[in-house]
Amino acid sequence: MAAVVGIEELRRPGGYAVQVLAVAACYYAAGRIGLLRELTVEGAVVTPIWPPTGLAVAALLILGLRCWPGIALGALFVVLSLTSFRPDVLGTVAGQTLAPIAAALLLRRAGFHTDLGRLKDGLALVFLGALGAMLISSTVGVGLLVLADKLAAHSFWPVWLAWWVGDAMGVLLVTPLLLLLHRARWPPSPTRWQEATALTVVACAVVPWAVYSSISLLFLVYPLIIWAALRFQLGGSMLCALLTSVLATLAATDGVGAFQRLSRIEVMAKLQAFNGAMALTALLLSALITEQRNTRRSVEKACQELVEVLEHLTAGEAPPPRPPHPDTGGTGGRSPGGGG
The missing domain is CATH 1.10.1760 (Arp2/3 complex 21 kDa subunit ARPC3)
Incomplete structure (x- = not known):
């Protein structure tokens, strides 16, 4: 798209x-x-x-x-x-x-x-x-x-x-x-490729095991969601959630793993409850972490500017003019639309 x-x-x-x-x-x-x-x-x-x-x-x-x-x-x-x-x-x-x-x-x-x-x-x-x-x-x-x-x-x-x-x-x-x-x-920043690779390897190992295990280990997915959200925000958490959801859907429609020996209604209820809870966790946690990080960056920038102004005042100089400070409430977001 x-x-x-x-x-x-x-x-x-x-x-x-x-x-x-x-x-x-x-x-x-x-x-x-x-x-x-x-x-x-x-x-x-x-x-x-x-x-x-x-x-x-x-x-x-x-x-x-x-x-x-x-x-x-x-x-x-x-x-x-x-x-x-x-x-x-x-x-x-x-x-x-x-x-x-x-x-x-x-x-x-x-x-x-x-x-x-x-x-x-x-x-x-x-x-x-x-x-x-x-x-x-x-x-x-x-x-x-x-x-x-x-x-x-x-x-x-x-x-x-x-x-x-x-x-x-x-x-x-x-x-x-x-x-x-x-x-x-x-291209994306290569600074954290090692951690991204490690998360991918762990996810590819843990998620299939959690989904296809007969003792229902679906809860093991949530630490991966939290790790991905903390370190990679929306991209990491939603990719991890999508991988888990796809594998869970495959297991549910085949009636294996965590979904074996269940009726069709029970399979649907368990699958949708798990997918919904996981998607909500990934989306809301990553949004909250991103908001906090953007707020912290705005506060750090404001503190740095204040220090520079105080240094100029102490030296008896007029502080240099600064461009209008953008509204930090949107955190760089862009409203939807574009020709509706």
Whole structure:
């Protein structure tokens, strides 16, 4: 997505069509990836993680609301790859489109910064972008299944919950990573490559063991999340969370490891509770650490400037003029939008 945003030609005439088609293609690809693993709840097939919702929210935050036709087009292609065209298909596409749009609007109104450098941004993404806005897609989607007699009325709530959590997990896991990639500077600093390599090796060894162990060692993942958040903030913690979530989903859909000898409902409940708790921990902890570090840097800079002023005053000289100090509240963040 960052590469798409960086193409200057998208701002020229005809670039909007390319932008919409690129968003649609990315949405469709993410949808096909999400459909690789499925779970059955009350006879309905659901995905534990639905990456297109996270991609759609990130696209709207980076490119602006004007890219919504690409989301609708991508959602239509995904639905048509599963079933034939019927009137209720349009309702499902509408729900999958309106939910990310609502998320972007709510985040924009809350003053969300795409660098996720404040705890406020992390909380907004969790409760407004993921848990709140995704109520739309799950309610519309499952409601249409009931109205079309494809789902029994008594099965509404279990399927609705699985749909809602799957969409919310897509936002929690995918959106932060895409926002991070959009703002990343390449090449990255090589100063901590050794520690990053060590964290990667440990994660690749511990996470599969924790997920596929029959004695349920999922709690071993949390020290890795904390290590990654403390040392590498959002990038490290969310990559670790994404790796763990993918492996946990594979184990859950195969019914092995920590998910063996469980019913389908129990598998879904355990998987979604684990994925949700892990994603919340990674996102909020990294946002809190980033906010504290930015505050510390601002205080250190202000103290250094004060020392320089005092030195000049002691020497009987007028302090040199300084440029206007930027507001430290945003910590370098940038408000979403860009042509909504």
